[in-house]
Amino acid sequence: MELDIREIITVGMVLFAVIDIVGSIPIIVDLRSKFGHIESEKASLASGFIMIVFLFVGEELLKLIGIDVNSFAVAGSFVLFFLALEMILGIRIYRDEEASSASIVPLAFPLIAGAGTMTTLLSLKSQFHTVNIIIAIILNILLVYIVLKSSSKIERMLGKDGLGVVRKTFGVVLLAIAVKLFAANVKGLFV
Template identity: 45%
Template sequence: MMDIIFQTFSQFSIEQTAGAFIVLMAIIDVLGSTPIFLNLQSKGRPINAFKAAAISLVLLVAFFYAGDAVLQLFHVDIQSFAVAGALIIFIMALEMLLDVEIFKYGGPTKEATLIPVVFPLIAGPGAFTTLISLKAEFAQINILAALTLNMGLVYIIIAGASWVEEHVSKTFIYILRKFFGVILLAISVRLFTSNVLPLIESLSK
């Protein structure tokens, strides 16, 4: 047991954690969602920041570990899922860069904390797909550390949404969204190219 724990922590890398953190931060885009949080609150639908971050963390961690079992159930390997994830990240990057809505989010809207804040804004399809896709490149401990840090950021941004509105200009948020769009586009291309060739080779055998 101790050997497993030691081996797990020996894989910790600040560089990998930072890389995974940036990817997840760009996908979740909690700063870009601040106007949505403020709009919900102005309509009398308060958001519990701690509850939103905690539930999102539990859901994402559960999918992070159960995702492999689900993939095996459908006979899908991690490289195939990574390629599919790269395509979804590519589409999300286009949304951010072109100011278009490709993914349509529908569902009940009675509880603002759960719907639409936890799902799909924070723990949405993009975050689920990205978590599984990251397994192809980063050690699990680094992904989990990056995810936990992101949920901390989610809590801070939601709790301080009003402060953000007062102190961070809409122009800056817009520019930041475009910047992360470019980052996501590059990440999707790298994720696709690094997994599609091994996938083709394994299928040709």
């Protein structure tokens, strides 16, 4: 067991940027107005469960399909790259279907534990120890829960401009991480 605070912080920041729960506050507020009450506990637990299960089963699933972790990590770096561009430039590349319920779909999946998060988890697994990733997931789920519980307060406190600054800042961090992830795994494709 390789417990490493630096790894936990790095993975935690990557997941925080990918999940982008603060940037999702406008979406959360919109969902609350459409569906009334959002079950923060249910959404947090479901997304945490999805992420941890995928962390363990995802690689086996890839092997079943015939894809190696390096290929998935490089693909993941592209997903992160485009997510970062969305955050920085304020454009929408990926479009989701309209929601019919709020707590599990689309909140837990795909908003919190979506394709970007899944790709990121397997990409991170190729570079970091599993125990540190699990701790980072749990810390992020706690943060997600806090944000879901207090989303209207945070929205009022930060305002539209504040949310924009937070989103763009994490977009730049995510872009740098995408480049690093690509560079670290692209060599493995040609071995």
